[in-house]
Every structure is written in structure tokens, then in C-alpha cells.
Amino acid sequence: MALPNPALSQIPDSYKYGWHDAEMKPLHVMKKGLNAQVVEEISRIKHEPEWMTKLRLKAYRHFEARPMPTWGGDLSQIDFQDIYYYVTATDKAVQSWDDVPDYIRRTYDKLGIPEAEKKYLAGVGGQYDSEVVYHNIREDLEKQGVLFVGTDEGLQRYPEIFKEYFGTVIPPNDNKLAALNTAVWSGGSFIYVPKGVHVELPLQAYFRINTENMGQFERTLIIADEGSSVHYVEGCTAPTYSTASLHSAVVEIIVKKGARVRYTTIQNWSANVYNLVTKRSTVEEDGIMEWVDCNLGSKLTMKYPSIYLLGERAHGEVLSIAFAADGQHQDAGGKIIHAAPNTTSLITSKSISQGTGRTSYRGLVKVYPGCKRSKSTVRCDALLLSDEARSDTYPYMEIDEEDVTIGHEATVSKVGSEQLFYLMSRGLSEAEASGMIVNGFIEPIVKELPMEYAVEMNRLIQLSMEGAVG
């Protein structure tokens, strides 16, 4: 039984993506709750090979055995037996926009996906509840051998490469929520970029939660083979519901020698969603991994994209924006593990707390012995927009090598009354002025986003400011 969520009273009626598609008729809806039979049933419906069924069951035992984390945010109101673990709207992914059912197309229309695609997106994998319903890969990418399919389809069509990499970056026993995801995962993206192939345009997938108490457990696996490059964009919106939803994804990324991957997230779940995500990548020599992680929505987000620098001269970056409005807690950050010499990393975090919102930066930089000439810089800035807002910074460092340069800096500040006064004297409202200041604060990260996302990000910040400042 979920308790009333105080954050919900704060959601304005005009919440941009807060509609609920009443027409949706799930084909498979299991009962709420989780046990070994549910796990087996999910695997059976998906016609999975035996090794995956066994892996799911093994992960389920880890999930059962592990205690709930007691650090970070308040997880006490999550009831794992009050959640649907498998719902699907269509049984098969479809290749053409015309084949997508009407109600789902209307939903996507509101999100603007077709326009986005027309403009410059290479491919779209839209996730509506648990199954991938729409896929389109540009022909030239296909010719180059780039695989971009739903993760379930990836398992069916490319079993060898799938089995070689699945669960190798985030093993089933990594943490309680990763174990849960491994047990019940459904949907997500599977991407393989062959040697030397550069995917010029970002690959994109939208995720939506559309059933009350629907837990969404997508699983994404990206392999960038030697010398290749790819940019993947994940954006989330969710309808507003009255009881809490759980979103617990796992994203594994393998960056091979000399390859480069950028993974961009715009997380805008409605304020009733627990967003507990494990994201991790391994980087071989001369590889580059970049996480661009923007957290705007959800009731509570706990997410720390990680980079294991395993080969010499590997480079990792985490760019993080966290925006916590009234009632929200964004517990975000990043982890960099230097496990080879001459590796370099950069974490830049910008946190904004509004109303009673709370942002926490939680990060780790670890340098193993022998990783000579490793360099890491961590920069965290926090902006507090109200008296009741809260900001925490937990920057962990474990340095076991002498020949390194590791630094961390952080500042916490408020919107200056003089800045506000100046902008308002130029004719701006207080909300507009605050929005402008906040947009300036996050600009170094926003400029790394694809243009349409940058525009949308600025608009979302502006919307959040209206009526909420003062």
C-alpha cells in the first residue's frame, strides 16, 4: 500500500507530459507482485533461451537476499509487491510509423518524435511500456553493420554477441536494484557499432511509463567496437499518477580500444516516480566515454553513472545536471575508477534546488596503485533558489597512487538579489529572471546537448520557475 505522496500536490495541472492514455489495452498484464514464477513467466512469454531464464532466476535470488540501501534517498515507501513487473502494448516491434497503433502514435505526437526524426535523428527506438514498438534505422547505418534494436530483439536475433557482453559490466549481484532489473528486465536498446564505424547522428529512444504502479525495467547494452563512435540519447517523460511508480534501469556500455561513446539522458519522470538506475561503462585503451546526465523529474532519483578506465590513456567524463523542485530529491553524481596509467577524467555537476527540493551530489574518484599519471578533476556547483531548499555534496576519493593529479572543488550559492534586481529592472518578471540565471548556471552542460534537447531543457527550466519563485 503506497502512502500519499506529498510531491504530487505540487504538480501543476499544466504538467507538460502528464496525460494518461486511457485507451491503451495491454495484451499481457501480469498480476502485481514478484516471485520466482513471475520471473520464469516473463522469460517464457519472451521465448528466451534457457541461459537467460537461469540468469534471471539467479538475479532474483540476489534481489531477495539483499537488504534495501539505507543511504541516499528515502526508499521506505517502495512496496515491491505492489508493482506490475511485465506489461506490453504490442507483441512485436514494428518497422514503419504507419504500423504503430493509433493511441501510441498520438502519445508520440505529443512528444514530437516524428518531427525530431525528420530533422536529423538517425533512428528511433521508442519504448511504450515494456516493449519496443517502433524502430527505424537509416539504411546507411544498416549497411555499415550497426545494430540498433530493442534489447529483447537483440537477444533473439544476435544471441552470440548478446551473451558475450550481457551482464559483464553490471553483474546480476552488483546491487539490489540491478539484481531486480536483471530478474525482470524488459525492453531497452541493444546497440552494436562495428570496428571503425562512426555513427554521425545521435541514436534516440523515448521511454514512457503508462500503467499505474507500472515498474519499468529496461535494459540497455551498447558495444562500441574498436575505433568506432556513437551518441545515444535517452529522454524520459511519464504521466502523472497518484501512486508511486518504480523505474529501475540498467545500462551497460563497452567502449573498446580507441572507441568513443556519449550517452545523454534527459530524465523527466513525473514527481511520483522512484528512479533507481545503475549505469556503468568500461573503457579500453584510448577510448572515451561521456555520460551527459540531466535529472529534472521523478520523486527520487538515485543514479551515479560510472566509468571504469581499464586501458591506458582512456578518458571518462560525467556531466550532470540535477534540478529538484518542491518535494523532489535528486541524488545523482558519478564514479570514475582509474585502473590504468595515463587515464584522465572529469566530473562536472550542476545542482539546482527549488522550494523544498533537495539535490545531493554523490561521487567517487578511485585510483588504483600503479595507475601513474592519472588525472581527475571534479567540479560541483550548487544553486539554491529558496530558504527551504537543501544541497549536499558527498565527494569520495580513494587515491592509492602517488604520481597523480586529483582535484575536487565545489561551491554552493544562491541567486543573488542584485542579479535579480538588475534583470527585473530591465523588464523581466522574477520568474523569467530566475530562469535566465539558472539557464546561465547550467549552460556549460546544456551546450553539450543536441540542439532540440537544449531548447527543451531551457524551456523546462523556465516552466519550473514560473509561479514557484519568491
Place this chain on the structure above:
Amino acid sequence: MTVRSEATRLDLDAILAVSEANREPDWLRELRRAWWQRAEATPWPTGKEEEWRRTSLERLPRDVDLLLDPPRAEIRLDESLAANGVVFADLRDAVHAHPDLVRRALSAPDATTHDAPDAAEHPLQSVGSGEWGPGVTEFDSHDKFWALAHAAWTGGTFLYVPADVAVDDALLARSIVDRGNVAYFPLTLVLAEHGARVTLLDEHRSPDGEPVWFGGVVDIRSGREAYVRYANLQRLGDATWNIGAQRVEVGPSADVTTLNAEIGSAVTKVGLDVRMTGDGGTSRVLGLLAAGDDQHIDINAFQDLAASHVTSDLLYLSALYERARAAFYGVTKVRSYAKQTSSYQECRNLLLSPEAGAEPIPVLEIETNDILRCGHGATAGAIDPVQLFYAQTRGLRPDEAERMIVRGFFEQVVHQIDSEPIKVRVLEALAGRIGTADVIEGVA
């Protein structure tokens, strides 16, 4: 004094026997008993607590005997100061000479907050009245050791400075544990009334080679507009476990600087609890760490900004040789009702050997947006090779160049020591680790 110089087990009987032998007043015996009960009721750290993840107490020499009659601290006080009411004495003597003052200075297990100095004149007031904050704290990770020391102290230093009395020269207290295989819990109590000015160097030593459990506790309270400089020079022996706690209460418009110079010990684990409970108070929390061999130094700091217009800056510098390891876990907390505060937390580590390690973790918890300045920084790394090269082009040998650069690194804290005798003592102590003659150079 009839206490025989023999050791015995650390338990309530031993503590009461000490109290008996020292002819302590009844209230003190009962206070010890209450603290012992608190210590017993407080569990040992398990290693799962955030503050205890980096230091294991598994090898703490717990079975050694309680040091019953340590040598008295070497203390000197000018007669004219004594005439003005300044008390500076071994704690055992102060209990008899100034029982009321000692009773005020000793914290009690049932009190949630300290009595402010001059409590009668400046009573504790509720939040928002602009004098004293509520004095709440969440820093409880060292409570076990705070309680143990208050129950089992057998020596210590007591310093009291009356209102508006200025002690111009630095006071020096030097105490030595004269044998190994003992547990010793000295208390240092400093009570500075409003407008008082005082500087104290508190130096501790123990012998090398034999295990010692050293549980020193420091309790500093400053009244309104008091000015306190406290330096703790830790030169304990190479088999000593230093598990200590320090608490500093900064009164309205008071100005308190503490310096911990961690030189000796096998393992040091100290919790610093800095309570900014008076409006307009200022604190600086300084640390110098020169460690080598297999030394393990773990500092926890809690800067509690619980009043308005306060400033609290922390700076810890570590130079780590051989297999030494320094951990620092500090929290700056800005309370929702603390307006217009300034704070900074900085931890810098020089790694001078491939096997040295550092874990600097400066945490911020900010509950209000009405802040003037708040930030933190942490670094770890080797000496800049460009600096080393430059120093060598000027004719220095590599080892000389390294010493000079380390000395320069420490200067960021050293130059903030405004007492010349203390600066000299600290630099002398550091010289043992970072080099000799040229380190002392530059001290006028």
C-alpha cells in the same frame, strides 16, 4: 597523593579507585560513574558507520592497563596572571583548587548542550534571539570515546581565563606517558569567558615500541567575543593508538582557531566537533599531517553552522611518505536557521611515495540558501615535477628540493599560526619527518 604508580584494568572499579585515591568530591565520582554507564551503553564502532569505514579498531590494544598516575603535565603560569584569576593547572589539582570551575567545564552525559561560559550573564537563548543557537549536533561517531575519557581520565590540563582577561604569551602544557602497555585518557578543558584572550599549546608524547591506547579528549568553550588559539602537537610513540575527540564551542562573536599537528602514533583517529552556536562567531580548523612508515591517520570533522553570521574555515594539509595513509571525512552543515554564513573546507594531500594513499572526503550539507559563501576543495597528488626541476636548476639536490617544497606546502597553515613559540615547536616536530635544518629556516 597516595596513588601507587601501578596499573590496573580499565573498569568501573579501577575508575572509582582512582577517584577515591585522589580524594575527589562526590559529584565528580558520580559524574565518572554516569559517564562510564554512558560508555558501556554506547556500542563500539562496527566499521560500517561512515566515519569508521576507513579505520579498523580490531588491533586497538584494549587489554592494556589503565595508567593510574601519569606524570603531571609540565605547566607554567605567570603569577600576575594567577592573580587575575587565570587558572592553568593539571586537572587533578584543579579539581581541588577550583572545584566549581572544573564542574562547569566538565560536560555531563545527560546535558544535550554545553552551558555557555558566563551562562548567568548570557543565558542560553532559543533560536532567533540572535545570541546562542540551540547547540544541536548530529556528530556522534566519537561519543564512545568521549564518554570513556570522561569516565576514566587520570590526568589532563585545565585552563580557565576570566572575562576580559588577556593572556599575551602562549601557555604551554606538555604531558608525557612515561611507559608502554597502558591506556591513558587525558582531558584538556579550556573555558574562556567573554572577552578573554588566550593561546595554548597542548603537547602529548608516549614511548616508542610498546602499545599504548591514548584516548585524549579536548573540550574548548569560548564565551562572547573570546579569542582562543589552541594547538595540539601530537608526538605519540610509534606503537600508540590515538583515538580521540575534540569539541569546540564558539560563542557569539568569538574567534577560535584550533591546530592539530599530527606527527606521531601508529594509528590516529580523531573526531573534531566544531559548534558554531553563537551569532557572529569565527572558527578556523587547521591541520598539519606529516606521516610515514605504516602510519594511518584518519580525521573526521564536523563544522556545525548553527547560528547566523558565522564563519568557519577548515584546512588540512597532509604530506605522506612511505606507506602512510591519510583519510579525511569532514562534514560542513549549514542549518536552515543559520543566515549569512561563510564556510570552506579544504583537504590537500601530497603523496611522496608510490605506496602512500589518501582519501579526502569533504561533504557539504546545506539547508538554506541564505549563505554568503560555502565551498570545499580536495586534492591529492605528487609534487609537481616542474617545481622539482626548477629547484634543482637552482642548485638544490632532489631531496633538498623535496623538503623545501613540502615546507612550502605546509606554509599555507603555518603562516596562520600567530604565536612564534608555537610555530617553532610545530616546525621542530615536523622536521623529524620532512627534514631537518632547512625546515626550521625561515622561522624568524
